Amino acid sequence: MPNTLYDKIWNDHLVDQQDDGTALIFVDRHLVHEVTSPQAFEGLRNSNRTVRHPKLTLAVADHNVPTTDRSKGISDEESKIQVDTLESNCKEFGIQLFGMGDKRQGIVHIIGPEQGFTQPGTVIVCGDSHTATHGAFGSLAFGIGTSEVEHVLATQTLVQKKAKNFRVNVDGKLPLGVTSKDVILQIIGKIGTAGGTGCVIEYAGDLIRSLSVEQRMTICNMTIEGGARAGLIAPDEKIFKYLEGKPMSPKGEAWDKAIEYWKKLRTDDGAKFDKEINLKAEEILPMITWGTSPQDVITIDGKVPNPLNEKDEDRKNSLERSLNYMGLKPNMAAKDIKIDKVFIGSCTNGRIEDLREAAKILKDKKIAAHVHAMVVPGSGLVKEQAEQEGLDKIFVNSGFEWREPGCSMCLAMNADKLKPQERCASTSNRNFEGRQGRGGRTHLVSPGMAAAAAISGNLDDVRKYQN
Amino acid sequence: MMLESIKIKMQKFNTLKSIPAYLPIVNIDTDMIIPKQFLKTIKRTGLGKNLFFEMRYDDNGNEINNFVLNKNPFNKSKILIAGKNFGCGSSREHAPWALLDFGITCVISSSFADIFYSNCFKNGILPIILDDEKIKELSEYANRKEEISIDLSEEKIVYGNSKINFEIDPFKKKCLLEGLDDIALSLKKSEKIKTFENNLKIRKSWIFND
Numbered sequence: 001m002p003n004t005l006y007d008k009i010w011n012d013h014l015v016d017q018q019d020d021g022t023a024l025i026f027v028d029r030h031l032v033h034e035v036t037s038p039q040a041f042e043g044l045r046n047s048n049r050t051v052r053h054p055k056l057t058l059a060v061a062d063h064n065v066p067t068t069d070r071s072k073g074i075s076d077e078e079s080k081i082q083v084d085t086l087e088s089n090c091k092e093f094g095i096q097l098f099g100m101g102d103k104r105q106g107i108v109h110i111i112g113p114e115q116g117f118t119q120p121g122t123v124i125v126c127g128d129s130h131t132a133t134h135g136a137f138g139s140l141a142f143g144i145g146t147s148e149v150e151h152v153l154a155t156q157t158l159v160q161k162k163a164k165n166f167r168v169n170v171d172g173k174l175p176l177g178v179t180s181k182d183v184i185l186q187i188i189g190k191i192g193t194a195g196g197t198g199c200v201i202e203y204a205g206d207l208i209r210s211l212s213v214e215q216r217m218t219i220c221n222m223t224i225e226g227g228a229r230a231g232l233i234a235p236d237e238k239i240f241k242y243l244e245g246k247p248m249s250p251k252g253e254a255w256d257k258a259i260e261y262w263k264k265l266r267t268d269d270g271a272k273f274d275k276e277i278n279l280k281a282e283e284i285l286p287m288i289t290w291g292t293s294p295q296d297v298i299t300i301d302g303k304v305p306n307p308l309n310e311k312d313e314d315r316k317n318s319l320e321r322s323l324n325y326m327g328l329k330p331n332m333a334a335k336d337i338k339i340d341k342v343f344i345g346s347c348t349n350g351r352i353e354d355l356r357e358a359a360k361i362l363k364d365k366k367i368a369a370h371v372h373a374m375v376v377p378g379s380g381l382v383k384e385q386a387e388q389e390g391l392d393k394i395f396v397n398s399g400f401e402w403r404e405p406g407c408s409m410c411l412a413m414n415a416d417k418l419k420p421q422e423r424c425a426s427t428s429n430r431n432f433e434g435r436q437g438r439g440g441r442t443h444l445v446s447p448g449m450a451a452a453a454a455i456s457g458n459l460d461d462v463r464k465y466q467n
Numbered sequence: 468m469m470l471e472s473i474k475i476k477m478q479k480f481n482t483l484k485s486i487p488a489y490l491p492i493v494n495i496d497t498d499m500i501i502p503k504q505f506l507k508t509i510k511r512t513g514l515g516k517n518l519f520f521e522m523r524y525d526d527n528g529n530e531i532n533n534f535v536l537n538k539n540p541f542n543k544s545k546i547l548i549a550g551k552n553f554g555c556g557s558s559r560e561h562a563p564w565a566l567l568d569f570g571i572t573c574v575i576s577s578s579f580a581d582i583f584y585s586n587c588f589k590n591g592i593l594p595i596i597l598d599d600e601k602i603k604e605l606s607e608y609a610n611r612k613e614e615i616s617i618d619l620s621e622e623k624i625v626y627g628n629s630k631i632n633f634e635i636d637p638f639k640k641k642c643l644l645e646g647l648d649d650i651a652l653s654l655k656k657s658e659k660i661k662t663f664e665n666n667l668k669i670r671k672s673w674i675f676n677d
């Protein structure tokens with residue numbers, strides 16, 4: 001019987017399956033960060049359990065770390081305790097940790113691929129919903145809760161039931177100025193934030209295949225915003241080339257064997273999908289979110305919706321609540337939305353290509369006088385690469401702040417946050433109420449669109465600034 | 468400095484009787500349930516006072532009177548009825564910990580986000596999926612401040628003279644009813660895990676980084 005890529009990875013990781021379908025699956029790679037792990041380690045200690053495979057686990061502090069000068073450490077006492085706790089737990093249980101002073105430190109979903117820890121055909125988990133990012137390598141990667149983190153540490157397995165297969169096909173070529181961020185926002189707008197619930201999404205089609213490895217990561221990253229726990233893309237030569245020579249990639253004979261296996265990782269012709277949708281790349285435009293859910297998308301040429309046009313009562317109430325929170329009027333043009341802040345970074349758009357895309361727009365330009373803007377590279381290595389290319393100077397000359405790596409204002413757990421009613425064009429992944437700070441208002445955009453908004457002082461069309 | 472963290476042994480769930488609280492909002496995300504400033508804890512306990520923090524307190528930290536969980540008798544509700552796609556967003560288990568610490572051990576919605584749904588079962592919370600019509604019917608009991616009861620072993624909700632059956636995965640049900648530690652259950656399969664690992668070393672030697 002023909003199988004999907006997800007079916008193949010699933011079958012290849014089955015340790016045990018009960019008659020009711022409850023399965024125990026093997027976890028090849030476990031990423032750990034400071035926020036969702038302390039209670040898991042504490043649980044191990046309380047039950048006198050050990051970490052089954054410390055070498056299959058990699059840890060980094062990213063959510064709480066300051067993005068300003070780190071020489072004085074972390075000033076927030078609670079954040080410091082959490083980061084110190086990760087350090088002592090890693091030491092106690094023998095897990096490799098990239099500490100705050102290590103240039104390999106960065107957002108957990110950026111460092112995994114960077115180090116070659118992320119590999120095709122593996123099951124990768126992390127106590128973080130954006131673990132879906134790693135699916136860009138053709139792995140089954142998904143977020144788990146802290147109890148499950150403890151379960152993986154203790155057993156290197158997880159109790160799971162198989163999800164449904166959902167394929168999203170995107171064919172054609174993207175218009176100028178449209179990026180993979182716009183593609184995923186469009187997909188979420190189409191399927192809704194619960195559209196993928198209970199499913200694993202495979203992204204396919206010639207547009208997806210034409211994307212770079214980093215662009216694919218942006219798409220898989222936001223799969224969770226469409227309700228699916230995991231999103232994946234069949235690995236190809238681009239993936240193999242990306243991984244070759246990375247510190248944790250297989251070497252020598254093992255590399256050849258790995259490649260041989262990775263090449264088989266694709267959906268068979270005629271495999272059955274429970275759900276399928278098709279998008280034409282040509283029809284996708286630069287997108288923004290106007291509301292408080294990632295499904296609240298409009299094009300930059302569009303208008304904020306009017307709740308009076310909604311028939312569904314739940315949807316109408318939700319629109320009204322969002323408009324009220326966002327301080328917007330029905331039918332307002334997207335380009336009339338004035339912004340106060342710009343944030344470029346996060347596991348969605350904090351990689352080198354994202355910074356290049358934004359820098360290209362900002363070169364020889366100044367940001368609007370009333371706008372406060374910052375770039376937070378996704379990792380120390382991204383930062384170093386950007387500095388080698390002189391991107392930091394472009395950002396700084398245009399008026400951006402150039403920061404140290406971490407999650408930063410994507411979720412505002414550290415000092416980087418919006419004040420009440422402040423409005424931000426952000427390359428992150430969630431525009432929930434209060435996500436970037438209590439009362440803060442988030443508009444999700446691509447890095448190029450964030451740069452355009454910084455220059456114009458309002459949400460604007462990136463195509464205006466492109467040659 | 469290491470703070471002492473207390474691991475709660477999962478409470479068994481069997482029957483529950485309470486006046487339900489009704490929060491008619493769709494897509495309640497885990498940032499709403501427990502905002503990030505409370506994720507800095509290294510404990511599982513003490514989060515209840517910050518449950519739904521931004522809807523529950525004003526800028527000065529005072530309770531907002533018309534928020535349902537601030538009102539008597541809903542401030543003692545053990546059952547929460549909410550709009551569809553409850554628990555979407557982040558994987559933070561702090562969300563079910565906050566509900567549990569507040570005293571809510573059953574959430575009823577027409578749909579749940581996957582990670583939140585599975586996190587509930589690890590903490591003795593029963594998430595029940597019902598269709599919108601039934602949710603409307605039950606919400607009337609919240610409006611009238613009347614109790615409803617939940618019976619997990621029978622998979623039914625009893626309200627007034629009526630009852631509704633709900634469906635639940637048999638394994639998850641067993642774990643809730645018996646308060647089972649699923650790590651201990653999986654460790655019983657150690658031999659199978661070992662066999663899998665031995666085969667993996669032959670099939671895909673690169674996985675172990677040796």
